[in-house]
Amino acid sequence: MRRFFLIYFTFFKQQIKLLIEYRMDFMLGMGALALQQVSLFIIIFAVFTRVSAIGGYSFNEILLFYGFSQMVKGIDHVYNDNIWLVGWGKIQNGSFSQYLIRPINIITHVVMERIQFDGFGELIIGAVIFVYAKITLGLDFTFVQWLVFILFLISGLAIFFAIKMMCASIAFWTIVSGEIMTVAYEINNFTRYPLDIYKSVLLKSVLLYLLPFAVVSYLPMVYFLRSSSHISQVIGINYSSPYFLIIFIPAIACVMLSAAFFIWNMGLKRYSATGT
Amino acid sequence: MSLFFSKRKEMTFRFFYFYSKELILKKFFSKYFCFTSNSLKVMYTYRFRIMVWIIGDFTFLGVEYYLWTAIFKANNGVLYNYSLKQYISYLVAGLLCSRITECFLDFEVAEDIKLGHIIMKMLKPVNYVGMNFARHLGLSVGNAMNLIPLVLFTGIFIGFQKVSFFVGISFFLSILMAYIIKFFFIMFLGMTAFWLTNVWGLLLFKGHMLAIFSGQLMAISLFFKIGTSETVFLPVSFISENVIRHFFLGLGYLSYCLPFQAMAYTPAGIYTGIIPQNQIAVHLILQVFWIVFMYGLLQFTWSRALKKVTVLGG
Amino acid sequence: MIKAYNLTKEFKTYKKYEGFSGAVKSFFSHEYTTNRAVDSINFEIGKGELVGYIGVNGAGKSTTIKMMTGILVPTEGKCEVNGLETVKHRKEIAKQIGVVFGQRTQLWWDLPVSESFSILQKIYDIPLKQYNENLDYFKDILDLTEFYLTPVRNLSLGQKMRADFAASMLHDPKVLFLDEPTIGVDIVVKEKIRKAIKDINSKNNTTVILTTHDLDDIEEVCNRIIAIDCGRKIFDGSLTELKNNYGKFRSVKFEITAKKNHNLNEILNLSEDDLICIENETELEIKFRRDVIKASDLINKIVTLYDIKDLTIMEPQMEDIVKEIYAINKNYKT
Numbered sequence: 001m002r003r004f005f006l007i008y009f010t011f012f013k014q015q016i017k018l019l020i021e022y023r024m025d026f027m028l029g030m031g032a033l034a035l036q037q038v039s040l041f042i043i044i045f046a047v048f049t050r051v052s053a054i055g056g057y058s059f060n061e062i063l064l065f066y067g068f069s070q071m072v073k074g075i076d077h078v079y080n081d082n083i084w085l086v087g088w089g090k091i092q093n094g095s096f097s098q099y100l101i102r103p104i105n106i107i108t109h110v111v112m113e114r115i116q117f118d119g120f121g122e123l124i125i126g127a128v129i130f131v132y133a134k135i136t137l138g139l140d141f142t143f144v145q146w147l148v149f150i151l152f153l154i155s156g157l158a159i160f161f162a163i164k165m166m167c168a169s170i171a172f173w174t175i176v177s178g179e180i181m182t183v184a185y186e187i188n189n190f191t192r193y194p195l196d197i198y199k200s201v202l203l204k205s206v207l208l209y210l211l212p213f214a215v216v217s218y219l220p221m222v223y224f225l226r227s228s229s230h231i232s233q234v235i236g237i238n239y240s241s242p243y244f245l246i247i248f249i250p251a252i253a254c255v256m257l258s259a260a261f262f263i264w265n266m267g268l269k270r271y272s273a274t275g276t
Numbered sequence: 277m278s279l280f281f282s283k284r285k286e287m288t289f290r291f292f293y294f295y296s297k298e299l300i301l302k303k304f305f306s307k308y309f310c311f312t313s314n315s316l317k318v319m320y321t322y323r324f325r326i327m328v329w330i331i332g333d334f335t336f337l338g339v340e341y342y343l344w345t346a347i348f349k350a351n352n353g354v355l356y357n358y359s360l361k362q363y364i365s366y367l368v369a370g371l372l373c374s375r376i377t378e379c380f381l382d383f384e385v386a387e388d389i390k391l392g393h394i395i396m397k398m399l400k401p402v403n404y405v406g407m408n409f410a411r412h413l414g415l416s417v418g419n420a421m422n423l424i425p426l427v428l429f430t431g432i433f434i435g436f437q438k439v440s441f442f443v444g445i446s447f448f449l450s451i452l453m454a455y456i457i458k459f460f461f462i463m464f465l466g467m468t469a470f471w472l473t474n475v476w477g478l479l480l481f482k483g484h485m486l487a488i489f490s491g492q493l494m495a496i497s498l499f500f501k502i503g504t505s506e507t508v509f510l511p512v513s514f515i516s517e518n519v520i521r522h523f524f525l526g527l528g529y530l531s532y533c534l535p536f537q538a539m540a541y542t543p544a545g546i547y548t549g550i551i552p553q554n555q556i557a558v559h560l561i562l563q564v565f566w567i568v569f570m571y572g573l574l575q576f577t578w579s580r581a582l583k584k585v586t587v588l589g590g
Numbered sequence: 591m592i593k594a595y596n597l598t599k600e601f602k603t604y605k606k607y608e609g610f611s612g613a614v615k616s617f618f619s620h621e622y623t624t625n626r627a628v629d630s631i632n633f634e635i636g637k638g639e640l641v642g643y644i645g646v647n648g649a650g651k652s653t654t655i656k657m658m659t660g661i662l663v664p665t666e667g668k669c670e671v672n673g674l675e676t677v678k679h680r681k682e683i684a685k686q687i688g689v690v691f692g693q694r695t696q697l698w699w700d701l702p703v704s705e706s707f708s709i710l711q712k713i714y715d716i717p718l719k720q721y722n723e724n725l726d727y728f729k730d731i732l733d734l735t736e737f738y739l740t741p742v743r744n745l746s747l748g749q750k751m752r753a754d755f756a757a758s759m760l761h762d763p764k765v766l767f768l769d770e771p772t773i774g775v776d777i778v779v780k781e782k783i784r785k786a787i788k789d790i791n792s793k794n795n796t797t798v799i800l801t802t803h804d805l806d807d808i809e810e811v812c813n814r815i816i817a818i819d820c821g822r823k824i825f826d827g828s829l830t831e832l833k834n835n836y837g838k839f840r841s842v843k844f845e846i847t848a849k850k851n852h853n854l855n856e857i858l859n860l861s862e863d864d865l866i867c868i869e870n871e872t873e874l875e876i877k878f879r880r881d882v883i884k885a886s887d888l889i890n891k892i893v894t895l896y897d898i899k900d901l902t903i904m905e906p907q908m909e910d911i912v913k914e915i916y917a918i919n920k921n922y923k924t
Binding site: 022024025026027028029030031032033035036039040042043045046047048049050051052053055059071118159181186187190193194198199204250271 | 298331332335338339342343345346347350351355374472474475476477478480481483484485486493494498499502508509510511512520525527546
């Protein structure tokens, strides 16, 4: 474990140096992601000068969903960006073999190799919006609620991680899977807004079970905002226990992670059988 | 990056490749058009990417559709004087127009410059920008294929509205000009690589500027409507009505000071009536201005770049 | 140190059909052919040996190296490094081996060489004292100092190769795998790399396995040769053994002014097995066994018989030797 942090820290230092080398590119990249946040914020703001609620949610409530979803996405973007390259050519050009001759776990190595500072733009603006919404809504978390919040956050990160890893693994069979990764990742755009506005059952099921981005940001926030009966109606699961989501969200995360590791390991096995 | 596909995928898309080759490749053959057909071939080695664009488009439309439906519903089915149907068809038409004018050559030009291939291309007896325009045409023909699902979708669920002759002609002119403006702009961006080397950040930045100032996320006319009518709600308590109005008015004017609105959403606005008939002429003149401006900018940048190459050796 | 038992690797290639209807057909068909890239190879390599692993392109060299390093799983048989079966003990083995693939780098593209090395120090958990000692040593014998702080992307091919070589040796591996370490680099760098390999071997008694197309590499570095062709081992023995048995034919090409049709076999009193001669209007090519007649004697003789404009002596190529080994083995079998 100590070694893990040592290696990570070394990579981190190198990345900082690179950042300084390519500072113009970095500034524009981070600025771009920040601009995206701001522009989406402006749209929501503009709309709320006319209407008082969308899908039954007030401006600040919408912001809460939006801020939290961008926070999770931002954290994921910062630490887990290198896996894109597995889908986008590491297998094609054979550089993936390098991981197999190193004395550390492969996925750890992949993750450690790169820190994407651009993601901080998303993270910071997401956090600012989230904190603002939380204060104006008067949402005060107790200690236990904070623990639940952290549990949800970690589960959300795990789901992001699992989806990216699963899609990247497809490259073990198809050599390049960047397109599939992009498609899966793009679906997360649906969860900028509460699930209530999507009337399609199919779409909801996809967002809850297949690519469970709704579990990443919608469920955690709606847990703090609405009653169990309301949520159970939206997601179509009949439950009454208030603790249901505290179990359900980490459970989905665990299932996704296990599935992802299963596919990844299967892919690795295939990779070392064909060596493509 | 040249993509290699497993045999399976290759076969699935072989069909399209077959037709594109037979129909298009052999028809045009001249100094420039050989670049066109070449870029078509490249396009179809990237065939899986096309699927990503299509799904990406539908994701975008899906989010926008449900969002605006909820918004209009919350406001009794009208937002200012637009109906939901009109607004949705504006979004779809805008997406279609931006796909027609789509140009990915900025990255390619930047790579050419970064890796030094540009010197080789300058040696050829063709104009570099002209060559790229020919390639752009070829890529656009390929692009048209992935428009099919979107067009079908529009035809079935939204329907193409009948427009007057005047609007039709204006729309046609407008989209032609948008196509050219976009191309000049993209060329200009690619060439900034002479000074920036890494353009990834810049291109990302461009993408999001385009999203907000082109009217993709929200019609620019809505900025003016908010700016000129009385606000009903104050979403943030410490921002006064006056500030909000001036902010959106400013945003609207800013949009017209930037070239982005001329690149896709002007034709869409004309076609769907989001831009009223009496304003069409102004928008067309504005587009002409942007063509001239962008052309000048491109020429200037290119001559500077040539100097940089010949004096400094790239 | 390294043992290969019955090592076999098969690859499946799916059948492809031509044309549009063929494309549809192959989409639905599951027909494939298996080809054996490596076919039941057995060998044992002891500690400190310098082994040259040779063969023509596509003979299965890289596949074997990949199986020995744990990147590929054998279809049949197994491979052990230091008593551990590869792939199953990937991480343990990774610490004990160093690998250089001449075609690609293991360094980080954007980082200076120095930074890549310090990351490897952490990854391989190399004690700082050992790391610094090794670093000084390699800086010295490979001349790394001049480009030590340059980002890898700006290095020349030769510099990259030297840096890569040093990178794979930082953790004092017991076995070093070098897959075409001298490909595309100039003669000076080749010399440096060869010297470094020999140095390392004598200093740490490191086992080295090297694939190459350059006969000089083999001659200067290796004391044992394993040759394969079409996935089968066709030769395993010392360098002198190889030299004594194969690669005996040299050939000389003369540029001549006129065709004369002398019967050289008769003049030199040599049989057709020892000397072959092809003549046309402008060229005379003679293949001969160097243990039967010396090149200088042959040339002296020809000069008296022909009007010579120019001549070239051709050293045997790796491919020729391998073909020769292969041809002889085939005859032997039948």
